[in-house]
Amino acid sequence: MAEKKYNVLIVDDSSFMRRVISGIIKSNGEIGIIDTAADGIEALNMINDDIEKYDIVLLDVNMPKMNGLQVLNHIEKNKIKCKVIMVSVLVEEGAKETILALEAGAVDFVLKPTGIEGDTASDFEKRLIIAIDEVIHYSGKRKKAFTSETAVLHNKIETKSRDRLLNKLIVIASSTGGPKTLKDIIPKLPKEIDAPIVLIQHMPAGFTTSLADRLDELCDIHVKEAEDGEVLKKGNVYIAPGSRQLRIMKDLSGKNRFSVKDEGAVGVLNPCADITFKSIAKTGYDDITCVVLTGMGSDGKIGIEYLNGYKDTYVIAQEMSTCVVYGMPRAVINAKMADRILGLDDIAEEILNRVGVQEHGC
Numbered sequence: 001m002a003e004k005k006y007n008v009l010i011v012d013d014s015s016f017m018r019r020v021i022s023g024i025i026k027s028n029g030e031i032g033i034i035d036t037a038a039d040g041i042e043a044l045n046m047i048n049d050d051i052e053k054y055d056i057v058l059l060d061v062n063m064p065k066m067n068g069l070q071v072l073n074h075i076e077k078n079k080i081k082c083k084v085i086m087v088s089v090l091v092e093e094g095a096k097e098t099i100l101a102l103e104a105g106a107v108d109f110v111l112k113p114t115g116i117e118g119d120t121a122s123d124f125e126k127r128l129i130i131a132i133d134e135v136i137h138y139s140g141k142r143k144k145a146f147t148s149e150t151a152v153l154h155n156k157i158e159t160k161s162r163d164r165l166l167n168k169l170i171v172i173a174s175s176t177g178g179p180k181t182l183k184d185i186i187p188k189l190p191k192e193i194d195a196p197i198v199l200i201q202h203m204p205a206g207f208t209t210s211l212a213d214r215l216d217e218l219c220d221i222h223v224k225e226a227e228d229g230e231v232l233k234k235g236n237v238y239i240a241p242g243s244r245q246l247r248i249m250k251d252l253s254g255k256n257r258f259s260v261k262d263e264g265a266v267g268v269l270n271p272c273a274d275i276t277f278k279s280i281a282k283t284g285y286d287d288i289t290c291v292v293l294t295g296m297g298s299d300g301k302i303g304i305e306y307l308n309g310y311k312d313t314y315v316i317a318q319e320m321s322t323c324v325v326y327g328m329p330r331a332v333i334n335a336k337m338a339d340r341i342l343g344l345d346d347i348a349e350e351i352l353n354r355v356g357v358q359e360h361g362c
């Protein structure tokens with residue numbers, strides 16, 4: 001049987017960017033048709049002519065006539081089965097629109113280069129190829145919830161009892177598909193939750209600011225970017241700033257503070273959840289709830305494995321059928337580190353059951 005070819009539609013109002021993107025993806029042997037559209041209206045006409053034609057749509061965020069978010073909303077509303085990757089510029093408005101697009105169903109986004117040569121152009125090419133590879137190889141139909149792969153591990157350990165005297169911490173790691181998943185989890189958590197929540201989402205600088213602002217709009221619980229030297233407080237969600245590495249450190253007075261440093265990526269990960277998880281080993285937290293959500297790769301596994309040697313940890317992994325990309329949860333499940341494997345609708349409740357809420361006056 002011949003290998004399946006994947007058809008791509010490139011939507012961008014810049015003829016130069018259409019040529020650049022076409023040139024990059026032509027080198028991928030799994031790509032079949034490459035069509036282009038200069039604006040959202042032209043793109044929708046092409047999609048509507050044959051709603052099953054395109055497997056992947058590379059969609060510019062800001063365009064005349066109809067922007068990328070409007071095109072995406074049409075695709076989602078009409079249940080057109082193509083995967084959408086947003087192609088965005090790093091400006092405030094572009095970041096906000098990209099976050100909304102990821103909430104609405106786009107599987108990933110790629111930053112446009114600031115020039116035709118140099119590091120940003122090379123990074124764009126590398127990231128675009130990775131994003132397309134994720135869509136081709138790691139997205140699509142998945143097994144139903146709690147298949148034989150997950151059922152045994154689901155009941156591996158009974159839920160550990162809570163102790164209000166414990167100093168508790170929640171750390172969430174997510175990547176591809178994370179913003180939409182987080183929108184379904186974080187707003188369900190009350191501001192009285194008896195722990196700080198630290199969120200590691202793989203994103204560049206600027207976009208994590210927009211993600212924090214957007215989640216804060218949707219939640220009763222306060223959501224913000226973590227700041228270097230900031231003391232962690234219960235009932236707050238702290239997002240690791242993009243393009244920085246986040247650690248949690250215990251100071252001389254015994255308070256737990258953030259260390260946020262510009263020290264480069266681990267592989268391509270900046271922030272990297274493994275770094276954050278490892279840092280918790282030397283903090284004052286003695287009860288850690290680790291949540292591993294959708295994303296390619298295995299970020300979080302090594303860090304949790306290290307942390308297990310020092311702290312009482314409880315690991316929640318997102319169940320396969322609700323992941324955009326199953327890599328990160330699968331890594332901790334296959335390593336037999338998951339205490340619970342849960343669908344998206346059950347994760348917030350499990351976090352709350354595990355951690356509890358603060359007593360009045362605390």
